[in-house]
Amino acid sequence: xxxxxxxxxVFSPDGHLFQVEYALEAxxxxxxxxxxxxxxxxxxxxEKKSTPKLQDSRSARKIVSLDxxxxxxxxxxxxxxxxxxxxxxxxxxxxxxxxxxPVTVEYITRYIAGLQQKYTQSGGVRPFGLSTLIVxxxxxxxxxxxxxxxxxxxxSAWKANATGRNSNSIREFLEKNYKESSGQETIKLAxxxxxxxxxxxxxxxxxxxxxxxxxxxxxxxxxxxxAIVAEIEAEKAAAEAAKKGPPKET
Amino acid sequence: xxCVFGLVGNGFAIVAADTSAVHSILLHKNNEDKxxxxxxxxxxxxSGEPGDRVQFTEYVQKNVSLYKFRNGIxxxxxxxxxxxxxxxxxxxxxxxxxxxxxxxGYDNESGASLYYxxxxxxxxxxxxxxxxxxxxxxxxxxxxxxxxDMSVEEAIELVDKCILEIRSxxxxxxxxxxxKIVDKDGARDYAWRQSVKDVTTAAV
Numbered sequence: 001x002x003x004x005x006x007x008x009x010v011f012s013p014d015g016h017l018f019q020v021e022y023a024l025e026a027x028x029x030x031x032x033x034x035x036x037x038x039x040x041x042x043x044x045x046x047e048k049k050s051t052p053k054l055q056d057s058r059s060a061r062k063i064v065s066l067d068x069x070x071x072x073x074x075x076x077x078x079x080x081x082x083x084x085x086x087x088x089x090x091x092x093x094x095x096x097x098x099x100x101x102p103v104t105v106e107y108i109t110r111y112i113a114g115l116q117q118k119y120t121q122s123g124g125v126r127p128f129g130l131s132t133l134i135v136x137x138x139x140x141x142x143x144x145x146x147x148x149x150x151x152x153x154x155x156s157a158w159k160a161n162a163t164g165r166n167s168n169s170i171r172e173f174l175e176k177n178y179k180e181s182s183g184q185e186t187i188k189l190a191x192x193x194x195x196x197x198x199x200x201x202x203x204x205x206x207x208x209x210x211x212x213x214x215x216x217x218x219x220x221x222x223x224x225x226x227a228i229v230a231e232i233e234a235e236k237a238a239a240e241a242a243k244k245g246p247p248k249e250t
Numbered sequence: 251x252x253c254v255f256g257l258v259g260n261g262f263a264i265v266a267a268d269t270s271a272v273h274s275i276l277l278h279k280n281n282e283d284k285x286x287x288x289x290x291x292x293x294x295x296x297s298g299e300p301g302d303r304v305q306f307t308e309y310v311q312k313n314v315s316l317y318k319f320r321n322g323i324x325x326x327x328x329x330x331x332x333x334x335x336x337x338x339x340x341x342x343x344x345x346x347x348x349x350x351x352x353x354x355g356y357d358n359e360s361g362a363s364l365y366y367x368x369x370x371x372x373x374x375x376x377x378x379x380x381x382x383x384x385x386x387x388x389x390x391x392x393x394x395x396x397x398x399d400m401s402v403e404e405a406i407e408l409v410d411k412c413i414l415e416i417r418s419x420x421x422x423x424x425x426x427x428x429x430k431i432v433d434k435d436g437a438r439d440y441a442w443r444q445s446v447k448d449v450t451t452a453a454v
Contacts, residue, residue: 089319093312
């Protein structure tokens with residue numbers, strides 16, 4: 001029986017872990033994903049590349065709940081995502097069982113990042129080909145959080161971030177336009193950011209929202225998304241008109 | 251001396267449990283809630299070894315939650331009951347749990363149901379069930395007065411009759427009971443029946 005446990009992710013002479021970098025390439029090819037943290041709302045938005053007509057879209061949800069107060073969206077290899085998400089869900093319940101408390105967002109992020117790191121330093125395995133955006137509200141303090149993990153196993157907290165396709169341009173947009181917001185404004189910012197790289201329309205975007213007051217993740221209906229997109233387009237048009245307006249005065 | 255009993259009514263199920271936590275001759279507390287809310291539409295009334303009771307019911311509760319997150323929909327009452335029985339059965343000939351359970355639930359498709367699960371992994375779907383020494387009295391009282399499709403008021407009357415019977419005829423009868431109900435609107439506390447409130451000694 002051949003040995004299947006030799007190290008696959010090893011250093012290159014100039015200190016790179018090429019497998020991890022190749023995994024990041026896989027992430028770069030994944031769906032554009034945006035996360036925004038507001039004062040009382042956290043939002044995840046993911047691009048939906050043209051859904052095949054015959055596919056039941058409900059079975060291909062890209063934004064998932066890990067627990068009542070934590071949600072996750074990812075970019076990259078979706079099959080790898082299933083494995084990580086399953087382990088994270090088990091950890092959420094296991095933590096509740098042994099510690100009588102729900103996980104904090106940071107805890108579960110650290111757990112997922114830890115798993116991703118383990119697979120860069122174990123025999124016979126390759127790294128997970130995905131980056132995650134994790135949002136939620138900590139139990140008791142109810143402080144909102146947004147975290148990102150990547151195939152190397154690093155994680156950090158963000159006010160707003162993007163991963164997947166064109167994440168750099170989305171992040172640039174967010175850096176220019178981010179300000180502390182709440183409720184509907186937070187949702188609008190996330191969708192505006194995603195619309196920088198995604199075709200306009202409710203059927204091309206999946207949006208999910210979690211608020212401090214309600215339990216659970218709320219997936220926005222296509223009609224709701226369309227309405228917000230229309231608002232954003234109207235605001236954009238008004239801004240354009242305002243720019244062209246004043247010079248006419250003499 | 252732990253008493254747990256329950257019955258199914260018209261679109262709801264009710265379970266009642268005593269609330270004394272006993273260790274040999276000492277009563278630790280008389281407001282111990284032994285009916286766990288398993289999920290939005292399920293109740294688990296458990297009696298037996300206190301450590302096992304909490305350990306096992308919490309274990310079942312977390313696994314029921316995990317199913318909901320993995321699959322996007324909650325387990326049916328029947329499925330949860332069968333899962334519970336399976337866990338008891340697996341542990342039985344290695345490291346058994348000494349816990350008796352009455353599981354009550356409401357499902358949209360099949361209405362209200364009650365499951366009798368004893369510590370050696372017997373599973374029965376029943377209209378009324380009871381555990382403990384109190385069962386000699388509550389089961390007989392329910393057999394006499396139970397009808398199918400009782401209203402909540404009628405069911406509570408019957409539960410109170412059972413509690414009265416237990417209080418008057420069981421030698422070391424538990425003083426306090428908790429009653430919980432599950433129906434289409436979910437699982438929730440219904441009432442407490444207390445004949446002894448916590449006694450605080452006067453300050454010296």
